Amino acid sequence: MQRRRFIRFAAGIFALGTAPLLGRGGHAATLKRYQRVKLVDAQGNGIKTAALKKDESYLFFYPYMGTPCFLLNLGAQHDGLRLASAYGNPCGWPGGIGADRSIVAYAAICTHQVTRPSPKKSFINYNPKGGKSGEASGRITCCLHGSMFDPAQGGKVVGGPAPQALTAIELDYDEATDGIHAVGTHGGEVFKAYFKAYRKELRQEFGTALALQESSGEAVVMRMSDYTKRQFFC
Numbered sequence: 542m543q544r545r546r547f548i549r550f551a552a553g554i555f556a557l558g559t560a561p562l563l564g565r566g567g568h569a570a571t572l573k574r575y576q577r578v579k580l581v582d583a584q585g586n587g588i589k590t591a592a593l594k595k596d597e598s599y600l601f602f603y604p605y606m607g608t609p610c611f612l613l614n615l616g617a618q619h620d621g622l623r624l625a626s627a628y629g630n631p632c633g634w635p636g637g638i639g640a641d642r643s644i645v646a647y648a649a650i651c652t653h654q655v656t657r658p659s660p661k662k663s664f665i666n667y668n669p670k671g672g673k674s675g676e677a678s679g680r681i682t683c684c685l686h687g688s689m690f691d692p693a694q695g696g697k698v699v700g701g702p703a704p705q706a707l708t709a710i711e712l713d714y715d716e717a718t719d720g721i722h723a724v725g726t727h728g729g730e731v732f733k734a735y736f737k738a739y740r741k742e743l744r745q746e747f748g749t750a751l752a753l754q755e756s757s758g759e760a761v762v763m764r765m766s767d768y769t770k771r772q773f774f775c
């Protein structure tokens with residue numbers, strides 16, 4: 542953890558007691574660790590947070606080879622917070638990373654009925670500008686049944702039938718290189734239901750059983766629009 546950030550976090554804890562806002566690193570109890578995986582581009586070069594454009598959706602696969610995640614630059618700093626009951630149990634979300642603390646990541650799997658991006662289409666998308674009414678601005682929306690999640694607030698549900706927040710991905714930031722590693726998840730996971738629902742498709746897309754393997758080493762980050770042919774916004 543960055544030293545400056547730790548000091549700020551520690552000071553905040555002692556000053557605020559059980560206040561809801563928390564800094565990065567204060568959520569060890571809610572972090573489920575997976576393998577530490579470096580985020581890289583298609584050439585194998587480490588992704589730099591400065592290269593991630595605001596309003597662009599990026600995708601990588603983590604914590605399993607077949608589980609898609611959004612990587613987003615929200616364009617503004619977002620501190621960690623505690624989600625009181627979004628997952629059934631209180632859960633911490635560590636906030637954004639990067640020099641501006643604006644980079645976040647979430648499993649791109651709807652917690653309602655595990656809708657996901659596929660190479661053909663995606664009903665679940667980050668919607669930086671919103672629809673006609675503007676209400677979905679800055680949300681991750683799932684157009685299958687209208688669920689909305691707020692990536693600036695730990696992926697919490699802000700509309701529709703989804704019963705719980707998106708699974709947040711813990712990112713480690715390396716100040717020296719501006720690089721990113723994914724290291725685990727926060728909150729409820731729907732990976733089992735996801736693998737069950739898409740067993741046949743994932744076999745075709747990733748090869749037998751590869752999708753179920755834990756990610757390791759490196760994960761390639763791509764633009765969402767390069768991964769999926771058609772994105773649906775609502």
Ligand code: FES
Nearest residue numbers: 651653654683686
């Ligand atoms: S599957 Fe996403 S809202 Fe129903």
